[in-house]
Amino acid sequence: MGPSHLISVNLGRATAVDYTDAEGGVTGHGKRPVPGPVRVFAPGPMATGLGSGLEGDAVCDRRYHGGDHQAVYAYAREDLDRWEAALGRELPGGIFGENFTTSGIDVNGALLGERWRVGTDLVLEVASARVPCRTFQEAVGESSWVKRFTQERRPGAYLRVIEEGSVSPGDPIEIIHRPDHEVTVEFWFRAFTTERALMPRTLAAGEAMEPESHEQVRAYMEKYGTGDGAP
Numbered sequence: 001m002g003p004s005h006l007i008s009v010n011l012g013r014a015t016a017v018d019y020t021d022a023e024g025g026v027t028g029h030g031k032r033p034v035p036g037p038v039r040v041f042a043p044g045p046m047a048t049g050l051g052s053g054l055e056g057d058a059v060c061d062r063r064y065h066g067g068d069h070q071a072v073y074a075y076a077r078e079d080l081d082r083w084e085a086a087l088g089r090e091l092p093g094g095i096f097g098e099n100f101t102t103s104g105i106d107v108n109g110a111l112l113g114e115r116w117r118v119g120t121d122l123v124l125e126v127a128s129a130r131v132p133c134r135t136f137q138e139a140v141g142e143s144s145w146v147k148r149f150t151q152e153r154r155p156g157a158y159l160r161v162i163e164e165g166s167v168s169p170g171d172p173i174e175i176i177h178r179p180d181h182e183v184t185v186e187f188w189f190r191a192f193t194t195e196r197a198l199m200p201r202t203l204a205a206g207e208a209m210e211p212e213s214h215e216q217v218r219a220y221m222e223k224y225g226t227g228d229g230a231p
Contacts, residue, residue, distance in 0.1 A: 004104035004173040006118065007077050008033035010094030011057040030139060031057070031094035033101075036168030040122050042068050042161040053161050054099050068160050069127045069210040074100040075156035076107045082154070087142065097136065098156060105173050107157050108186040113208030115177040121165030123176070127210055129155040129189035155189045181205055192216070200226050 010031035034056075043050040046067030051059030053071025075098035080091045093101035105116075114126045132155075137145035149155070183205040191198035192213070199220045202209060 002104050004102065004175075006100055006167060006169055006171045006173065007103050008093035008101045008169050009036050009038050009054070009167055010034070010099055010101065011038070011054060012094070012097070013058050031097055031099065033093050033169070037166040038168070039164070039166045040072060040118075040124075040161060041164045043071055044068060046070070052099070057099060069212075070158040071161045072100060072124060072159040073098045073130060073156060074102055074107055074159060075130075076105070076154075077101050077103045079107070079154045079156070083152075095140065096156065097139065100167075102173060105175070108154050108184065108189075110157055110175075110185050111179050111181065112183045112185070112188060112202075112205035113177075113179040113181075114175060115162060116159070117174045117176050119165060119167045119171035121163060122161070122167055123163035123165070124159040125162050125208065126157050126185060127160045127208070128158045128213060129185045129192075130158060131155070131189070131193060150193050153186055153189060155185065157185045179205075179208065183209070188213075196220065197224075 011034050012031035039055040040053050041050075041055070043053045043066060046065070046069075047063070049067055051057075051066035053068075059066035075096050077093070080093070080096070080101070084091050100118075108129075110116075110126045112126050112128065116124045116126075118124060132146045132149045134146065136149070142148070181204040183202050187198065188202055188205075188209075191202050199217045202213065203217055
């Protein structure tokens, strides 16, 4: 890998589609690269805030998307290239709904609570992984996509904004803090999708893990304990 940097910054507009039950029947999933600079900020709560953390970007289904803990979605160009080879089709930056298409940084190996400086001023913190949904499947246009994407375990990362700033394509990405625990983006994803017995171990991420995830882990542990032998 070369120096870590942004390949593209991608924004989406609210677009009417027939495959979402979001209010108004619109989605902001299909994102397109823009030249920048683009302001990035903490958007506030999921349901009542501004949605996306990128100025000019639409997040339409506030029940499940957007807010401070999903302010930015990053996906690696290296993983898009793998999917291009597997699917036999071109996958431009933004097609997975990601705001940042990155190069040279291990997005799925990033630890919850890991901090990145992007460009000069922006500081982001890794918060969780993207869990696929029907809207994602329909937008990509691949049958059984949710299952296939889940099995591949290359989900990309949601990040929260620690320090606001503006970014443009080509800006460097620098890891400025890496915590001491095992909970990577991929580990979190496995724990909350296909390997739920791992859920108690995600608590090692502490406050870096979003409150909703903590609640899910607590509910799981009330039912199954530490998770040994549990589904």
